[in-house]
Amino acid sequence: MDQILWGKSIVFHGHECPGLAIGFRACEIAKEKLGLDFSDDEELICISEIDSCPVDAIRFVAGCTEEKGNLIINRTGNAAFSFFNDDTGESVRLVLKKMTGEMTKDESKRFILEAPAEEVFSILDSF
Numbered sequence: 548m549d550q551i552l553w554g555k556s557i558v559f560h561g562h563e564c565p566g567l568a569i570g571f572r573a574c575e576i577a578k579e580k581l582g583l584d585f586s587d588d589e590e591l592i593c594i595s596e597i598d599s600c601p602v603d604a605i606r607f608v609a610g611c612t613e614e615k616g617n618l619i620i621n622r623t624g625n626a627a628f629s630f631f632n633d634d635t636g637e638s639v640r641l642v643l644k645k646m647t648g649e650m651t652k653d654e655s656k657r658f659i660l661e662a663p664a665e666e667v668f669s670i671l672d673s674f
């Protein structure tokens with residue numbers, strides 16, 4: 548993972564928390580799957596189904612913001628994020644899996660950031 552980007556995300560968000568890690572990891576996976584980087588314009592679109600800490604990582608790491616029109620918050624209560632490549636029509640939906648066993652805040656943060664992608668999220672893509 549990109550430690551420097553993670554550090555900058557913490558500064559942007561104001562604190563280090565598992566929620567930020569969820570959004571950060573979702574962005575890293577989506578960017579890789581869709582072949583996109585930080586969205587200068589609106590080529591990367593995100594629909595987030597929650598409106599808490601993970602969204603700050605999506606703003607900072609993926610460049611999706613409501614103001615720019617490429618971040619849509621559609622509250623369903625699921626920790627689920629859909630990303631679309633507006634140029635190709637490809638998409639990926641990531642749904643956070645239930646974490647098993649007792650984990651401290653620090654352990655869950657590390658798990659979210661470092662475990663294999665398929666262990667952290669159910670991943671559905673359109674390719």
Ligand SMILES: [Zn+2]
Nearest residue numbers: 564566567600
């Ligand atoms: Zn937070």
